Amino acid sequence: KQEVTQIPAALSVPEGENLVLNCSFTDSAIYNLQWFRQDPGKGLTSLLLIQSSQREQTSGRLNASLDKSSGRSTLYIAASQPGDSATYLCAAHTGTASKLTFGTGTRLQVTL
Amino acid sequence: EAQVTQNPRYLITVTGKKLTVTCSQNMNHEYMSWYRQDPGLGLRQIYYSMNVEVTDKGDVPEGYKVSRKEKRNFPLILESPSPNQTSLYFCASSPRGGRGNEQFFGPGTRLTVL
Numbered sequence: 001k002q003e004v005t006q007i008p009a010a011l012s013v014p015e016g017e018n019l020v021l022n023c024s025f026t027d028s029a030i031y032n033l034q035w036f037r038q039d040p041g042k043g044l045t046s047l048l049l050i051q052s053s054q055r056e057q058t059s060g061r062l063n064a065s066l067d068k069s070s071g072r073s074t075l076y077i078a079a080s081q082p083g084d085s086a087t088y089l090c091a092a093h094t095g096t097a098s099k100l101t102f103g104t105g106t107r108l109q110v111t112l
Numbered sequence: 113e114a115q116v117t118q119n120p121r122y123l124i125t126v127t128g129k130k131l132t133v134t135c136s137q138n139m140n141h142e143y144m145s146w147y148r149q150d151p152g153l154g155l156r157q158i159y160y161s162m163n164v165e166v167t168d169k170g171d172v173p174e175g176y177k178v179s180r181k182e183k184r185n186f187p188l189i190l191e192s193p194s195p196n197q198t199s200l201y202f203c204a205s206s207p208r209g210g211r212g213n214e215q216f217f218g219p220g221t222r223l224t225v226l
Contacts, residue, residue: 093215
């Protein structure tokens with residue numbers, strides 16, 4: 001059974017810092033790994049999707065990496081801004097049910 | 113605009129009163145799914161549908177029903193809601209089930225069962 005863990009559960013950084021969010025998964029037989037952003041009271045916004053055959057994906061200030069052999073993914077946020085404050089979720093896509101197994105998220109606060 | 117919509121967004125109800133949460137997507141996606149999100153437990157899959165008239169149980173299907181009569185709609189039915197079904201519910205869709213497809217989520221429905 002796939003299990004996804006995100007560390008840390010919460011993180012506070014000053015504006016302008018570069019930061020890394022961590023995601024680990026137990027079953028390396030994934031189709032892909034997807035990173036989401038969730039704002040309070042809002043839905044999930046897909047940030048990046050890394051296919052199992054890829055090592056990384058980039059979108060603007062965001063860069064996600066994937067190491068299937070070690071069961072790890074990281075989300076790198078460059079030059080953080082207060083608008084980046086949100087909860088970040090990673091989800092491993094496995095199985096014929098196309099199920100996404102989610103971590104419990106990292107709550108990020110970027111302070112002025 | 114391509115999107116997944118859910119209605120209602122907020123609902124407070126009482127134990128035992130049947131309710132339906134609707135989900136609709138306008139992207140002609142074959143695959144649709146329902147998740148619930150609870151503090152400390154993350155999001156867990158309730159039911160999914162690979163295509164019209166094809167539905168199957170996820171990890172936490174007890175107390176829920178679904179139907180997929182049309183490609184665009186995938187309603188979640190609670191025949192006799194109970195307080196332990198108080199949660200935040202998300203509908204998701206993707207072009208088709210299987211590897212490689214990005215999933216898109218609706219805005220969520222916050223349900224409280226008293």
